[in-house]
Ligand code: XLS
Ligand code: NI
């Protein structure tokens with residue numbers, strides 16, 4: 251059965267095209283930064299938003315009109331697999347991502363839940379074998395069910411820890427079976443609401459114990475995908491332990507996990523943490539842990555994770571700039587952890603939305619590539635730090651000076667600073683966005 255019968259395969263038609271169901275900037279075969287765009291960007295469809303989200307919000311019922319709405323139970327799960335592959339192929343994409351609970355319904359016992367998963371996983375495996383679609387990452391949903399009310403690996407209840415371990419064990423087996431290129435941990439309820447009832451130090455130790463066990467199990471079954479932690483500062487809990495890239499890195503170092511994990515950076519989580527998307531990418535990059543990206547955007551007028559499809563070219567350009575400096579995302583990709591607005595309820599909106607996100611990143615990529623090629627920012631930045639190339643600066647960097655010598659030097663020296671030229675640089679960036687990229 252065809253689920254999206256009114257939409258044909260989306261093709262690249264170029265920036266002049268007026269066809270809303272065509273790519274204007276995303277040309278999979280075009281070489282940018284020495285690689286085919288498709289191989290560099292590795293776009294991925296997020297199952298939970300595109301196949302599952304129904305438009306429910308705290309004030310109202312589902313709005314999404316979906317061709318699989320008439321099904322229920324395992325039949326619904328099967329229809330979604332068929333629809334997912336049709337959508338991914340019509341978009342001309344190669345990757346998708348899911349939570350265990352997205353793809354199959356929970357049973358009354360863990361064993362029944364796992365049987366449901368097996369049925370759907372084998373269907374997904376068949377579809378993957380007959381297409382060129384691959385799994386970017388999978389993860390376990392350890393936040394929706396009421397058992398996770400106080401957390402999963404950080405729950406005060408050891409039985410919940412054990413249940414979560416069982417769930418991740420199964421998810422790692424699925425990752426291995428489907429050749430998932432990464433495995434994500436987003437600590438949905440790994441955080442706390444009040445210190446009055448929380449042993450934070452102990453919860454963090456337990457989280458580390460959980461991750462170490464995951465590493466061991468992956469080794470045991472021969473799963474070689476990259477482990478990723480996805481930082482988020484709040485929502486659902488008030489204080490999430492993986493607040494942002496910097497706090498995730500500190501945790502990974504403290505608990506001896508830094509060699510086993512990278513980060514999955516989400517744009518909307520960055521802004522919720524009071525950072526820009528590019529800041530979070532930069533922090534990850536300089537610590538060598540930039541692994542993958544959840545591509546979306548928030549709304550500065552709304553204080554939650556709105557998960558909008560990314561359309562802000564300024565942001566996609568600066569993000570792609572960081573990704574280029576990182577030499578790409580390697581086993582990671584750009585996963586659209588994004589959903590259509592509640593009012594964009596038609597199935598065709600799923601295509602418009604993905605096209606908007608894909609084209610925004612493709613354009614941002616081209617602009618960032620040109621900026622990098624011309625070395626505009628690098629040259630400015632190199633000059634800005636040039637005082638460390640000679641004289642006292644070279645002594646500081648070379649380790650041949652100390653506080654006493656520096657104090658003596660400072661006594662004799664009048665300081666002359668130079669402008670940081672923010673406005674000039676922003677206007678150059680605009681010129682690249684509009685004309686040169
Ligand atoms: C929620 C997260 C979630 C993860 C996967 O805010 O972004 O969707 O990406 O569990
Ligand atoms: Ni996410």
Ligand code: NI
Pocket residue numbers: 516518519555557587
């Ligand atoms: Ni999110």
